[in-house]
Amino acid sequence: MDLGILVTVFDSALRLSIPLLAACLAGLWSERSGVVDIGLEGKMLVAAFAGAAGAYVFGSAWIGLGFGIFASVAFALIHGFASISQRGNQIVSGVAINMLAAGLTAIVGNAWYGQGGRTPPLEGDQRFDDFLFGHSALVFVVLLAVPLTWFILGRTRFGLRLRAVGENPAAVDTAGISVTGLRYSAVIIGGVLCGLGGVYLSVAQAAGFLPNMTTGRGFIALAALIFAKWRAWPALGACFLFGLLDAIANQLQGFSFPGIGEVPVQAIQALPYLMTVILLAGVIGKAIPPRAAGVPYVKER
């Protein structure tokens, strides 16, 4: 294999891993604070739609980004209200977020633009153009979120408290720190990150929104989060690995190996899911989630 192909594959792996990474870090923040989030997919989707619509109307990708993040945070707050304030079932709320996002983006998109849910194609300033090495600025913003997440969660007072809330909220409460406040901040940070991922999809990677354009990336991000065992640097590794698999699958379409023949694309597409199930089964290592994840916190009376 020559160097040209390697560079191409690496480049597209990076491109494909950025939305995964954004959603994965979003899940990391949320779950580290004790709020399970299977609504990553839905939040990315609303952000992708709001981002593309905003960029189209105002003619600026950055304004689109603002709209995307706003929409994603709004959905994150619905999830937060249900799971933190109302102490509802976090899984159920996540499923609802995903369905709401899929339905609303399609309906509103169709009503506004009448193109089967698509936004009009974005061009010029409405898209993020190349910033460095042929990648848009959003790529670097998302990459920068990795060391930031690592530093804040591992080295700052806020981050340590946030992680404590995900392990033993009663202890944090006893110390006089607001469990609710910390969890809401985590959920909002998750919303911002999902917003970055979604807007990247529709305004940087593609030129406009397509119905259901996240196509399960939110769930692969969830798989990557488990793979990374809820830590920031491994999250980068896991997302890049899954992005690389995706890039290889694209490259191998119709390629025949000597002796083996054609490897079905689906076999490579199935790998992230399969690897996650195997990891969860505890065959190779063990993935242990934050202890209080999924459990609503109730102050003792």
Add this chain to the structure above:
Amino acid sequence: MSAPIEMPKWADTILVPAISVVAAFLIAGLVVLSIGENPLTATRYLLQGSLGTGEGLGFTLFYATDFIFVGLAVAVAYHAGLFNIGGEGQATLAGLGTALALNNLTFLPGFLLIPVGILAAAAFGAAWAAIPGYLQAKRGSHIVITTIMFNWLASVLIVYLLVNVLREPQSMNPETRAFPEAAQIPFMHDVFAWFGITIPSSQLNLTFVLALISSYLIWLLIYRSRLGYAIRVVGSNPTAAVYAGISPARIIIIAMVLSGALAGGLAVNELMGYQHRLLLEFTAGYGFVGIAVALMGRAHPVGIILASLLFGILYQGGAELAFEQPAITRDMVVVIGGIIILFAGALDGLFRRLVAHLLSRPKLAGA
């Protein structure tokens, strides 16, 4: 856990779900308003399309059949304290099982094909649910995550098989050849015609009756049998179950097997009853609607049938509505489903507190 909210049983089982559904429709109405359409006209088209004609009613019941099966599937797992969001994948595998059985066992006498097809659907659905069930019970892998992964694995698998293995060589479409005629579950209008009664033709087929029978059997199982009791004990308190001599691991696997088999009913209705072949994406997201149905129906078969009828009305009426008012596409049903899941599931406490508050007021006034 938070303090239980005290209220009479009728309020808990009927009033609270009813209020959350009404609230969901109010919000859906706002969505319709915001895209510049009239919600009242929309409701009229919706009801007319789903209940106004015999044909419409047939289609409504056809969709309801799908939802009864996936709703029961979610409910059985729910009683065991499990959240099975793998209905999509289980139904997909069930469809694969049906197609493999019906297109390969053609040497069997014709009258055996329908039962064999149904059993194959149940067996494949059950097997696809049993693996996450086993991993939850024995290895502690979280069932929600594994069933999500299994949904995606199923969709990747079915694409591969339909495109590369099962497709008719001459056909461009990724679908199998048609099932043998003896394996096609009769349409209701044909059944009625045998007795000389003419009803409007629709996709409604005898699987609807199977769905009603399954609902009754699940009611017997959950509320009247030893196994059902064990399932409910494990669901409400696994520690107590162990002290009572019940093995939670065993019950978890059994509940998931049952759940997956029930999800297979979706494949029976869609493929054996209507499409008569295996094709891509026949599950159409109904597996997720099953969650809304089960939550709204309080995981009780009667509630599930009622909730399924409501969603049947929404799906059939929604199709007619999209025809009359193109701005309101069928995605509206997905939105309503999402809001109902949010209200009846995650925000349940909000409505319960509201109802409890309203019910307790007269007492205070009298005191």
